[in-house]
Amino acid sequence: MVLIIVLFILCFPGTVAADHYFRRSLTAFSKLPDWYKSALFNELYFISDGGTVWLDPLSHDSNVNEEPPIDTVRKLNPYVVVDPLNLTGRSASKSLSSADTSGHVSPFQARTAHGLEMGLFAYLEGHEYRMFNTYDVHFNASWALIQLWPKIELAVLYDLVDMTASEDSTRVAFIYKGLKGLRNARLGVPHDCGDPEGEPWVNVNAYIMYPTDNWKDLSPKFILMAWRDWKITGNRAFLRYVLPVVLSVLQSCLEKWDNDGDGIIENSGFPDQTYDTWKSRGLR
Template structure:
C-alpha cells in the first residue's frame, strides 16, 4: 500500500460519487482509494535493459556464478532460490491490508476486494486471485428480490451465472492498519454497505495477536422509507488457487458451535496435503434477529435505520515444517487453541465474540497519534499502514522446542546465555523476512531499523530475536561455499560475528543461518555494532536487567577487535 492515494483522477471520482456517503465508522485518517481508480504509472520489475553496459561488464563474473547457482538450485535441488532474478513477480498495484494476526500465516485482500496473495506455508508466497472468493449482496422487499450483486468490479470469464461488474465508481477502500473499510453505495437502492475488516494485531498482546483470523463486519444502512431484507453471502474455495488444489482428498463440512450463549455456524474446508495440511473456515455469527445458513447471513433493516452482519475467516495450520522437512514446529497460537488441527470452529467463535474488544484496544493505541494535530495526515497513515509487514513479512511465530538450546555455548559461572531463555520459552521464536522476494529471516542489518516497531509494540518479541541472534554469534559453520560476488570460497558462518540472517524458510531457519551468499558478510563492519546498540536500546526501553546481564558477555565478544 502507498501512504497517499491522492492522484487527481481518483480524487475526482471520490468527490463525484462517494463524498456524500462516507460509510459507517470510517476514520478520517488513512489510505483511501476509489474502486474505479486506475494507476497512471505502470510499474515494472527491474530488467536487464535497465542496466548500463559498464555495469554489465563489471558484474559479468557475478552473473555467470549466479546463473550456475540458480540452475543447480531450481533444476537439480528443485528448490526456490532465496533471490530469483529470472522469475521476478510482476509489480501489481492491487494489494490492501493483509488478514490475520502475527506469525500464523496471512491471506491478503486487494483494495478492490480480491483474495489475491497467500502465505500459509511460512515465508513462502503464492500469488493467485481466486475468483470465486467473494461477497454477494441480495436485497428483498416484500418477499421479492429487488437487487443482487457480486461486490466485485471484475468481469471474469468464469461463473457466468453470477452478476459481476459492480460499478467501482460507487465505492471506495480505506485502510488504517490493522483495520480496513470498503464502502459500497448500491446504485438506485438508497442503501450503503460498509465492510469493516479487522485483524487482531494489538500492541503488548501476545495471545490474540497470534491468531490466524479476520473478522468482516458488514454495516447495512437503509435510507429508504420502507424496510428491506438484506443478506450477504460469503463464498470461499477450498484452497488458494495453487496447483495442489486439484490434488484430491480435500473435503468440506458444515459446523455449528454454541457456547457461553453465543452461536456460530459455518463451513470447514479441509485441505489435506501431505506437508502442512490446513483447514480454512468461513463462519457467521447467529443473533436473535438474524439467520445464518452455511455462508449466507441475513437481517431485516427497518426504514431509515442500520443493522450489521458478522463474518469470520480463519485458517488452522498449527504445526509446520520448513522447506528442509527436518523437524516440526508448533505455531504460537496453538498454545491457546491446540495443535490437533481441529481448532477452526473455536477460533471463529472466539474471533466473532471478541473482535469488539480488539477494536477498542486498537482505537486506544492509535488515538494519541490520530488526534495529534501537529502530525501530517500522510504520516499518520504511513505510521500504521506500513506496520502490515509485521504480519505479512513471511512472518512466523513458533514455540521453542523442548530440546532446543539457543545459547550457542555462551554460558559460564560469570554469566551468559541460558540454554532456554525465559523470554523465548514464554513468548516463543519470531522471524520475518527481509522482503517477500528477498527470502531471508531476520536479516540483521535491516532488522536494526525495523526492530523499533517490535521493541515499542511487542518488546518480548524483540528480546526473543536478540537472544536467538546472541546464541548464534559464537557458533560457526566451517563449510566452505562460493560467494557469488567475489568468486572466492569462505566458511558459511564465522565465529564471533553476528549472522547476516537466521536462514531461509525453504531450508531450516535457526538451525542453518546465513542463507545470503552473494557477499561474505563476516567482515561487514556494521552487524556486530548494531547488535550492541540494540542491546543498549532494548535495556533502556524495558529496564530488563536479566536481559542486560545475559547479553553482556556477547557484547564483550562483539567489541573484541577482530582484525
C-alpha cells in the same frame, strides 16, 4: 491532524468501516505528503504480512535439561558449535528445575525461560528478499517490536546473541570473486537466520553474495540494538547475558578493522556493509 485522529478513535472504535473512513478522510488533506499519511498507520501490517513465522518450542522430556529453542534447532546442524568461546554460561548452567535453594537464577536460565515462553520468531526482509530476520534492516524495523511487543524483540535479540556466539564451519562458496569461507564464523554477527525454503535457524546466513562476517555495519548495529533493548526494558538479566558477547564482538571489530589504532573501524574498499553494491574506504 492530531485532533482528527482523536475524534476518529472516540467516534469509531475498532471497526473496519471506521478504518476505511479514516483512510479516505486523509485524502482530503492534499497538502500532506504521502509519506506522512502512510506513517500515521506505522505500516505495522508487515509484522503479520511479512512472511512471519512464530514457532512454539519443541516439548522437552522432563528428565532432560531444558534449553533455549535456538539450541534445539541449531544442534540439528552437525557443523555447529553452539558456544565455542564459552561466553553465554551454557556449560556451567544448571537446569531451571534444579535452581539453587536461594532462588538465584543465572543469566542463562533467564534466557532459557524467555525462549521457552516466546519460542522462535522471524519475519522476511521483504516479499522479494527471502531471508528471515535480516539483521541489518531489522536494526530499523525493530523499533516497532521493542516499543509494542518488547518480549518478542528480546527473543529475537537473544537468538541473535546465540547465533553470534556460535560457529557453523560449513564451507560456503560466495558469489563475490568466488571466495570461500565459513557459513557463520564465531563472533561474526549473522546477516540473517536463514531461507524459508531451506532450514531457518539450522542454516543461518542464506545471503551468499559476500562473506558478511566482513561487513562493517552488522556488529555495530548488533551492539546498539542490545544496548537499546536493555535501556528500554530495563531487563538486567538480558543485560548480564548479552554483555560478554557484546564486549567480545566489540573487541573483535577493533582487532580486525581498526587499521590505525584510533578506535574507529575502517571500510575495506569493497561493498562491506548494508549498501551491498557501494564500495567505500576509510572511516566507517
